[in-house]
Amino acid sequence: VGLAPVVIDLMRRGFVTAVAMNGAALIHDFEIALAGKTSEDVPAQLGRGHFGVAEETGLLLNKAITDGDRKGLGIGESAGRLLAKTLPSRQVPYRRYSIVASAYRQSIPLTVHEAVGTDIIHCHPSTDPRALGAATHRDFRLLASVVQAMDGGGVYLNVGSAVILPEVFLKCFSLAANLRRAPRGITTVNMDFIQHYRPTQNVLLRPTAAGNGKGRNASRGYALTGHHELMVPLLAAALAERRKKR
Numbered sequence: 001v002g003l004a005p006v007v008i009d010l011m012r013r014g015f016v017t018a019v020a021m022n023g024a025a026l027i028h029d030f031e032i033a034l035a036g037k038t039s040e041d042v043p044a045q046l047g048r049g050h051f052g053v054a055e056e057t058g059l060l061l062n063k064a065i066t067d068g069d070r071k072g073l074g075i076g077e078s079a080g081r082l083l084a085k086t087l088p089s090r091q092v093p094y095r096r097y098s099i100v101a102s103a104y105r106q107s108i109p110l111t112v113h114e115a116v117g118t119d120i121i122h123c124h125p126s127t128d129p130r131a132l133g134a135a136t137h138r139d140f141r142l143l144a145s146v147v148q149a150m151d152g153g154g155v156y157l158n159v160g161s162a163v164i165l166p167e168v169f170l171k172c173f174s175l176a177a178n179l180r181r182a183p184r185g186i187t188t189v190n191m192d193f194i195q196h197y198r199p200t201q202n203v204l205l206r207p208t209a210a211g212n213g214k215g216r217n218a219s220r221g222y223a224l225t226g227h228h229e230l231m232v233p234l235l236a237a238a239l240a241e242r243r244k245k246r
Contacts, residue, residue, distance in 0.1 A: 023119035033098035058124025069131035074139035075112035080104025111139035148176035166202035182211035
């Protein structure tokens, strides 16, 4: 919905210090960088066998993941390297709108969490499932370290993911609790136009209850219901205004 510039600005201002994506977000971000637009007319393409078979998306992303896996990289860093460094500017004329490329340039952790079979690049013959699994697991471990560092005041926003990221976040929280202690004093937020079961349980309720403390160590969860193209810019404007007043 055109919010990449807003998110990138929040990254530059230091409000966003890490980004986690599902595979679909990576694909849309990649296609925006290359073509300036994304998404397909699924009903029109599906029966013809044309849905999700764009050559550039599958070939380039799978190659980046496979090459990155050989170097011990996660999917997020591999894709960021592809968009910000490997591909020439003429091939990515809209790179400035890529969250993935911006995170790479700013050395901001960006992780991609794949469920095999859910994304169009998994249909491409260049897919290497071993590399895909290893790379997304590295990103899972990286995000777990980010969640562990939330202890004492971190904020986690789940924006529009109904299943994958709420499940991943809960497991990262569990790892943090296992290795040290459950992060306390955190704020979790679910932003969506419909409030779903898993974000409510795995983002708003369970982590804040498990890591709850008293006073400044108290954790809180908030549900913000509305369309992303309205809610996210409003949140960004509120953060900018709050900084001005300080």
